[in-house]
Amino acid sequence: MSNNNSSIKECIALASDQLANSPSSQLDSEVLMAHVLKKDRSYLRTWPEKQLNTEQFEQFDTLVKARQNGKPIAYILGERDFWSHTFHVSPDVLIPRPDTELLIETTLDLFPTQAAIQIADLGTGSGAIAVSLALEFPNAQITAVDNSEAALRIAQENASQLQCPNVNFVKSDWLNKVSITNFDIIISNPPYIDSSDKHLNGGDVKHEPKSALIAQKNGLQDIETIATEAKTRLKKNGFLLLEHGFQQGNSVKTLLESRGYKRIQQFKDIQGHTRATLCQLN
Secondary structure (H helix, E strand, C coil): CCCCCCEHHHHHHHHHHHCCCCCCHHHHHHHHHHHHHCCCHHHHHHCCCCECCHHHHHHHHHHHHHHHCCCCHHHHHCEEEECCEEEECCCCCCCCCHHHHHHHHHHHHHCCCCCCCEEEEECCCCCHHHHHHHHHCCCCEEEEEECCHHHHHHHHHHHHHCCCCCEEEEECCCCCCCCCCCEEEEEECCCCECCCCHHHHCCHHHHCCHHHCECHHHHCHHHHHHHHHHCCCEEEEEEEEEECCCCCHHHHHHHHHHCCCEEEEEEECCCCCEEEEEEECC
């Protein structure tokens, strides 16, 4: 793009053309423009003829080129909205997705919000699940677990930013270094993509940390480990809630049954795919 006193409308149109390979080129362009102007997207429609100054134009051009090279919008902006909160993200963590909000919804259906419960979030990443639950359950104690120090730093930053004193962070390979043995619910959005899955080479996933995406045994290795370890950390009738691939519902159900879990329920994501499984330990 060249800056000849270009208007907001003109710059967005040019950027959309540059980002034609993105399925959301118009939205991407508007989000980047709103970020540069420090306004919401409604401002772009209210003042389409407003001209960008040189600094704004150059910043917008830089962001558009980063997106053109495939960098996810969330990593470009350094943030992503999840459950009505804004979380800091970086290439050290997965980008929180709307499908994962299903885990928050399901937990809210299980317990009253004033309950003084023990919750574990395994593979916390940005802390989106743990922090969102901490805000919904102010009397709960949340243990957020990750084996990545970089991820834990980001999660701690998000907890601090959103003022969540009831989250404790633990560096651990799943439950290995977690001492609590009376969790009311253990929640995880673990790696569940098979290493041969073609989706790993496209879209935003290509830029996300592979350690947070890929699992052996057709994507079920980490789910199997969590299901086994959780049996020694849940209280009687405690819950295990797992996100998984939309084609893994039957396999996850069979795996949990084989480890003695009961009252298995499955939930669909916003696309209507089976995306989460809930079970109890007798």
